[in-house]
Amino acid sequence: MTQTRTTQTRTKLERGRSALGPALTLVHTGSAPTRAVLTTELGVTRATAGAVAAELQVLGLIRVDTRPTVVAGSQGRPSHRLDINPDGPVVLAAQVHADGFRAALVGLGGRIVATRAGCMTVAADPADVLGVVVAAGAELLKTTGRRCLGAGLAVPSAVAEPEGTALNPLHLAWPAGVPVSQVFAERILAHGITNPDGVPVASFVGNDVNLTALAEHRHGAGRGARHLLVVATGHSGVGGALVLDGRLHTGSSGLALEVGHLTVNSEGRPCHCGERGCLDVEVDPLAFLQAAGREPGPEVSLLHQSAALLREEYADPTVRAAAEALIDRLGLGLARLVNVLNPDRIVLGGLHCHLLDADPERLSAVVADRSLWGRSGSVPIVGCTLDHNTLVGAAELAWQPVLDDPLSALAA
Amino acid sequence: MTQTRTTQTRTKLERGRSALGPALTLVHTGSAPTRAVLTTELGVTRATAGAVAAELQVLGLIRVDTRPTVVAGSQGRPSHRLDINPDGPVVLAAQVHADGFRAALVGLGGRIVATRAGCMTVAADPADVLGVVVAAGAELLKTTGRRCLGAGLAVPSAVAEPEGTALNPLHLAWPAGVPVSQVFAERILAHGITNPDGVPVASFVGNDVNLTALAEHRHGAGRGARHLLVVATGHSGVGGALVLDGRLHTGSSGLALEVGHLTVNSEGRPCHCGERGCLDVEVDPLAFLQAAGREPGPEVSLLHQSAALLREEYADPTVRAAAEALIDRLGLGLARLVNVLNPDRIVLGGLHCHLLDADPERLSAVVADRSLWGRSGSVPIVGCTLDHNTLVGAAELAWQPVLDDPLSALAA
DNA sequence: CTCACTTTGTGCCAAGTCGAAACAAAATAG
DNA sequence: CTATTTTGTTTCGACTTGGCACAAAGTGAG
Missing domain, CATH: 3.30.420.40 (ATPase, nucleotide binding domain)
Structure with missing residues (x-):
């Protein structure tokens, strides 16, 4: 089957093998719109970048948009866009x-x-x-x-x-x-x-x-961060995640950043773990609704009710006080994590994201105040931006x- | 200068360029004693491994010990040892x-x-x-x-x-x-x-x-650990470090694992950071000597005095009580870190190392007891093994x- | 001691991959 | 229309590596 090919039958497809993965990763993360960018980002020659793009196209992963691009203010031959093949695998x-x-x-x-x-x-x-x-x-x-x-x-x-x-x-x-x-x-x-x-x-x-953290790092609010800390409340308590240099840090047995039981209120309510005032019970949709004096309704999720309350009734002093208490406790927990991990960005999800929206300055101030080093305390804190x-x-x-x-x- | 060499003048030195670094790293960490091991560890052919060894020898970094090795029980041609050149750079x-x-x-x-x-x-x-x-x-x-x-x-x-x-x-x-x-x-x-x-x-x-952590990871008690946590008291308070997959995690601005101000005793003595009961002041040679009822002498360092006290007078109830209090607080701090980082090994240095020597079971028990997940709590805790x-x-x-x-x- | 076997080390060749350079193409600037 | 800039492609040569054959150096059985 493997016929001995003579030298002159080689095609451009026989180059760029080792750069194929990195190139696809760039397209995947949306940071390689053209072959010219591939050339610079991968540090290869234009010939190799062209071969890589051709190979990815043959594999059905990307398309090359040959339409003339309307980019004003740029000299030289316009580069074709490399798009993800919408009909691909x-x-x-x-x-x-x-x-x-x-x-x-x-x-x-x-x-x-x-x-x-x-x-x-x-x-x-x-x-x-x-x-x-x-x-x-x-x-x-x-x-x-x-x-x-x-x-x-x-x-x-x-x-x-x-x-x-x-x-x-x-x-x-x-x-x-x-x-x-x-x-x-x-x-x-x-x-x-x-x-x-x-x-x-x-x-x-x-x-x-x-996985939320991985997604936000590659396609959402965490793009470009080298040391990304993600803290989210979802359907299942508070969870954390850390992405270091693009790779998830899960710890030696997958238990890293199980941050739900950080103590953030020494006089707080008891937690099933045996301690008091864990993040898991202190920063919680149900706790928030109760502190705001609202009866949780059965129709929609507690998370949705809390989000709606924060969005629509933040002017209400009771709601605001309850939210601020949560923000302070969340901020303390984040500060503890910042002191240990020194991330360069924090992405919040779930209820935390809505707390951030409600009063972004307060949360940043609490984190800066409770973290030890001013410089590591001024971490940008942003909310999730990605659907699903x-x-x-x-x-x-x-x-x-x-x-x-x-x-x-x-x-x- | 660059004469055009014809094909037949190539020597074996012209292969193995890309594997040179990994090969030297293996020799450096002491895990590549022979060319045969290089072959398997680097996943290259024997020809390439041989060329790599020859190149490293030409560079003056390693020596090849051609003496017959006395290894019992192994068949086949014996492999020559690759030693670090003791007269090298x-x-x-x-x-x-x-x-x-x-x-x-x-x-x-x-x-x-x-x-x-x-x-x-x-x-x-x-x-x-x-x-x-x-x-x-x-x-x-x-x-x-x-x-x-x-x-x-x-x-x-x-x-x-x-x-x-x-x-x-x-x-x-x-x-x-x-x-x-x-x-x-x-x-x-x-x-x-x-x-x-x-x-x-x-x-x-x-x-x-x-740097202590890096050294212990490569040549000391941390060898082979994937997620290594190092906590040490030195001349300058308590410090921590994390080595992940062989690389130091220093955080985005070098402040990661500045663990001296973890709170481990809410009724503890005040710390210059403004909080009370920080690891830095609670697990400290001076604090230990005072708690043990000893007057710190000026002649040798407090660390040496504490180490001597732990080694020689651990039977004394006052000393023992003081040590156990320190162990409990150190254990709490370590447990907090274990909950966040989930390391697969902990290496202790300085005073902590001597506390570990004094009562290894107690420290492990405290860490396991205060960490949330049994599995991540059973982290092996060992002392430093490397001089300087x-x-x-x-x-x-x-x-x-x-x-x-x-x-x-x-x-x- | 000799012979078979195992493992290690080296020389040679073919194949693959990549960079350099020349060339072609497609835009803008004047 | 021409010069310039930037992008894309082709060709060639250089480098690196795997595969293979062969040599070398030991063990173990008889």
């Missing part, structure tokens, strides 16, 4: 939480192609839950007819590496140590989510807040092998 | 603290070739202090006649990257923001510490505890460019 991303699940097909660049949500009111067996989730994903794949390159799942629990077991899936009422990764892979096998050769796609599982960031983060997990080595990942 | 390493300084010449593998210490009783101008330090280093270089490839300096202060300014050199009574890196480079220029072409060697400055680890760490800084690219670093 996707990965399956999924998220499970206490109330239900969501599945999506996500393309390069974190673009959500199709999504479907579902409810699960009662805690069920992990295999059943993930079976429903993967079935929804399989349905999406069937409907859209997309090629699937991998699958990623976000769970509200620390996930041990590399075993892929959920260490504390309290909010799903699953037993600690459930082999989520294995169960997920089995459901994918069972639903026949495979590459064209019939091999089941690679699957990955991660903690939801970690946890899903996008789960997709990042599945895209990673493709970004690392597009040729191998697509050959399979 | 060195780097200049230096450390300054409140009481004085130490300068050393350090070879590959963290081997101290020569060392000299000095005292400085009064706080002096940074340029004067570093002038004395560099003069001592220049003297060592002159005496030994070694080639110097770089210089590293450890200071008891956070160091901002990449400016190289000391952010909080309180223990040296220097003003905050001193451009230590620049002053150090100027002294090196002034003393004519250059490569053979007369160019001053590259110089680097780092925080002392960070801070100096060795400063040398690591200077060796790094050579390890990254031996050809470029030695060509200059």
Whole structure:
């Protein structure tokens, strides 16, 4: 099969192999719009950059927009835009939480192609839950007819590496140590989510807040940060995550930045962990609603109610006082983390994001005041900017092998 | 000069260029004793590994021990040992603290070739202090006649990257923001510490505890750890450091893990930072001596007195009670860090190391008890094992460019 | 001691990859 | 329309590496 090719039959496709992954990563993160930018960012010659772009196009991952670009004020031959192929392959991303699940097909660049949500009111067996989730994903794949390159799942629990077991899936009422990764892979096998050769796609599982952080770092409010701290309240208490030089720091056993039990109020309410005044119970939608004197209604989630209250009734002194108390406690927790980690940006999600919107100056002031070094205290604090960031983060997990080595990942 | 060589004149030296750095790093950390190991560790062919070894030998960095090795029980042709050349180039390493300084010449593998210490009783101008330090280093270089490839300096202060300014050199009574890196480079220029072409060697400055951590990670008690937390009391309060995947995490402005002001005793003594019960004042040689009812003598350092007391009089109930109080507070601080960072090993230095020696079980138990997740609480805690680890760490800084690219670093 | 076997080290060749340079293309500036 | 700037492509040569054959240096069985 491998015919001996003579020298003159070589094509430009035979260069740029080692730069393929970095180049795709640049396109994926939206920071490589043209071949010229590829040349400078990768530090290669124009010839190599051109070959890389051609190869990525042949692989069906990107398109080259040959239309004349209307860029004013620039001399020289205009560069063609490198766009993500909107009809290219996707990965399956999924998220499970206490109330239900969501599945999506996500393309390069974190673009959500199709999504479907579902409810699960009662805690069920992990295999059943993930079976429903993967079935929804399989349905999406069937409907859209997309090629699937991998699958990623976000769970509200620390996930041990590399075993892929959920260490504390309290909010799903699953037993600690459930082999989520294995169960997920089995459901994918069972639903026949495979590459064209019939091999089941690679699957990955991660903690939801970690994946949120990954998504915000690559496509959202965390872009460009070298040391990014993310703290979010979601459906499952307070979680933290740290992205260092573009890579998630999950700790040696996946338990890094489980920040829900930082003490932020020594006279606070008792927490199930045995201490008092943990971030988890002090900065909480339910606690906020009660402190603001509102009765939590059953119709929508507590998070939505809290957000609405912050947005619409911040002028109310009771609401404002309750919010400020939360901001002060959140700020203390963030300051503690800043003292240890010295991040260059903080991204907040969930309730924290709405607290930030309500009074951005106060939160920054508290963090600066309670952190030791003025310089590390002046950390920019911003809110999430990405829709479905946890899903996008789960997709990042599945895209990673493709970004690392597009040729191998697509050959399979 | 660059004569056009024909194909048949190529020698084996023209391969293995890209693997040169990784190979030298393996030899440096002591984990590549033979060419055969190089082959497997680097994932290259034997031909390439052989060429790499030959190149490193030509560069004068390693020696190949051709004596027959007496290894019992192994079949096949014995592999020759790759040893660090004991007469090879060195780097200049230096450390300054409140009481004085130490300068050393350090070879590959963290081997101290020569060392000299000095005292400085009064706080002096940074340029004067570093002038004395560099003069001592220049003297060592002159005496030994070694080639110097770089210089590293450890200071008891956070160091901002990449400016190289000391952010909080309180223990040296220097003003905050001193451009230590620049002053150090100027002294090196002034003393004519250059490569053979007369160019001053590259110089680097780092925080002392960070450098201790780097040294212990590469050559001491931290070898093999993926997420290493180091906490040490030195001449300058409590400091922490984190090595992640072999790389130091200093934070975005060099202030990460400045852990001296973690609160570990809410009713503790006041600290100059304005809070009470900081690790810095609670786990302190002076505090320990006073709690043990001893009068600190002026003759030796408080650290030595404390160590002697722990070693020799631990049976004394007063000493023991004081030590246990310190262990409990140190354990609480470590547990807080474990909850956030989830390291897979903790290395302790200075007084902490002696506390660990005095009662290892108690410290581990406290950390496990006060950390949230049993699994992340069972972190192995060990003491430092390296002599002059801070100096060795400063040398690591200077060796790094050579390890990254031996050809470029030695060509200059 | 000899022979088979195992493992290590080296020389040679083919293949792959990349940079340099020349050339072509597509815009703007004058 | 022409000069200039910038981008994209082709060709060539240089460098690096893996594969393979062969040599070298030991162990172990008989």
